[in-house]
Amino acid sequence: MEFYWGVVQSAFQFEMGDPYRKNIDTRSDWWHWVRDPYNIKNELVSGDLPEEGINNYDLYEIDHRLAKDLGLNAYQLTIEWSRIFPCPTFSVDVKVERDGYGLIKRIKIKKENLEELDQLANHREVEHYLNVLRNLKKLGFTTFVTLNHQTNPIWIHDPIAVRANFQKARARGWVDEKTIVEFVKYVAYVAWKFDQYVDYWATFDEPMVTVELGYLAPYVGWPPGILNPSAAKRAIINQIVAHAKAYDAIKEYSSKPVGIILNIIPAYPFDPNDPKHVKAAENYDLFHNRLFLEAVNRGNVDLEVTGEYTKIPHLKRNDWIGNNYYTREVVKHIEPKYEELPLVTFVGVEGYGYSGNPNSISPDNNPTSDFGWEVFPQGLYDSTLEAAEYKKDIFITENGIADSKDILRPRYIVDHVREVKRLIENGIKVGGYFHWALTDNYEWAMGFKIRFGLYEVDLITKERIPRRKSVETYKMIVAEGIE
Template identity: 30%
Template sequence: MSVRPLLLGLALLAGCSERPSFDPAKVNAAPIGKGLPRGFLLGTSTAAHQIEGGNVNDWSDWERGAFPDGAPHIKDRSVSGPATDSWNRFDEDVTLMKRLGANAYRFGVEWSRLEPTPGAWDADAAERYRQWAHTLRSQGIEPMVTLYHFTLPRWVAESGGWENPANLDAFERFSGKVAELLGADVDWWCTLNEPNVYAVFGYMDGVWPPGRKDTAAMARVLANLIEAHARAARQLRAHDTVDADGDGRATLIGLAHHVRVFQPASGSTTDLAVAGLTDDFFNESVPKALRTGHVSLFVPGSVSLERDVPDLKGSIDYLGLNYYTRDHVRQDTSPSFSHKYVPAGHDTNDLGWELYPEGLYLFLKRYAALGLPLVVTENGMDDRTGERRPYSLRSHLYAVEQAVAEGVPVRGYFHWSLIDNFEWAEGYGPRFGLFQVDRSSVELTRRATPAVETFREAARNLGLTPTP
């Protein structure tokens, strides 16, 4: 183990030794939304494959497969299939946004719909997405568009996916085409969703496509994704020249970076070091690369990757944070050198993820040092009854307001998710939606959960106007 990352990990954790603890009574009594700044984006997030229905890509193929031991790739053996049919029910979903009082919506475009074969652009799909962006703009809802959210066209996956440098060229061309298509209505762009999660799950843990377990490949893919972001940002700035919202800027570009608190299981040197190394790789490698223009990835004994990326430094106008949970970490002999768990008695969501809203505050404070606006691009909880989500939403908005009160430049909060959807390897079991989707009905009826009123309260306090 190198001395540099070990010392860095210990320093990071030492700096987090004083951890906040929110008083539930204060959270419940807070006039949530009052502490958010003018112009704040209060919205919801979705991903194309998870809601649209009818997509044909590497994930739709993966869903039908199984691991060597016979276990299905998708835990409940479901396939995305029609998903929530948002491809055909977008206007209905806009009505839900208006009911919330949301003034922003983050959605993804599906590469496989727009370019099903190399160089073949689907005009009908393009027009549908153009109408979506225009509808949102005309309804006073700021669109934020994600270019890549985990799915690849079959032709990209079959040619090596993100391991093949030629596919970075293809994504760069795709990004420019989307900028031309949507730029008249879109200023906020999210190039990539959670490149660290995709690289780890697809190439180290092997639980997402392409199902590899190769730490060196994982690092190469993460580096290529970071380069893909830089290339996409260059294309967005070149081809989106319309200032849709009139603020003087035609593009505001970032990516959605997944962050997790890694709490050492004890004060032992090994637990501190492993938690610090995990934090450094998972939470810090992407922001560091964006700040410096240099990718530096280190995994003891297997990976030491260094790469300068043209146009990476200065490529973002904001950093998006996807935050859900805290992991407690102890040293073990797995490829990641760590065992992650939740101590008995800690509050969790229905997926077993610890509920720790204070972690969002910690990350907002940490990344304020970048000197860039921050946007919470995802945050939510799997709550299959819907009864616990109101406090979760309230406590995480409270965390945002505490950070704002201390001078952190937070520009927006996007709740995951507007509606229940296909949750990747977990299938349709988890329910993250502010609106529950009844999958037993042909109509896929959307029904409000109790957290809808919490969101509406925040919107009203922010000066927005939810519809009845």
């Protein structure tokens, strides 16, 4: 199989920024979240606004050409749910069947349902995404399309209302089962409309981020910004079910592979000779990595999030695994934090992995990025080895570093691609490597301060300015190939 070299973008982080504000999407949860006065005042978000962004919506042809000039043959992007359906789709009535556990087993979406959805869709946005995909195909790219990359329509998830009153909020996102049904309607519609231009489908990007940052870490600036372990547990199960039912819906209209993109994070015990730390690392793996890996690939569902699996075959739905890898975790034991989530007996050790200080050195003498993330290439090898246990096609769907001065990035790319090559040499079939990102982007709660791009973007002129060392490094690696 051809090896795919690519770049990645998500809709919310890249699209907005046109000078006349004609392409703003005001209908997503994140749009409301980042401009909330409480969030800005309390520095939960940066105060930067996505409408000041890089304007990929208008400039996608330029970005596609930059990717082509790098020698890339694949491109990964997101279709934004809130652009396709800015208003609710509740009125489209579909049949829902359940299994013996009360979980949704089947969602029947008929042709007439799709025609009803077509009446509700924003056809300007449908045509825009069709044009984007047509241009990619015209340039010879293999296309990877993600259907949910952290954002949801405001009518599905109103994070400000959820934070104010969780019980009374009407739009609670992945905590509520109705979100599964509406998501599957959207997915079926997109598969029906876009399939001829899509080569690989992904249902979710990093679903555990929604859980961990949204419901267990209210201080990090992720919607809805509450501490609610019960909600976290429900969001896990509902997203697992949503993936499986979305898989079935896509397969009604597409023969293309359908996968899921996870940020598989290898966890290492702070003291490998201390059984408690070793167990903490095991529990981290079970919680962060295995909940989705086991459910979608083997039908092993941890309904109570205790480490005990129930076999539910209709949730075993997956063709490929995307691994987003940036850094590792080093963890130590803590007493169980939440009665509802007994697996959470771990905490990250300061200085390592995602818990480092920006532009410094970790305790293991590894450099850290502008974000404070530790550079640890071996973790890409270890995390992908874990994915390989499930005997699916594997792609490195995100890998990159926040490095505005382009000091660490060239070496970072070389060292991480070397790990991909080592995997292949050791018999692990990795089908592609996608760099995050082609250009700078809007980095969620951190705004524009964090710069991941091979190309810097002038936020006034929107000019794409190459970070030459990284651009030349990636281009050279692609030209030489992985073998």
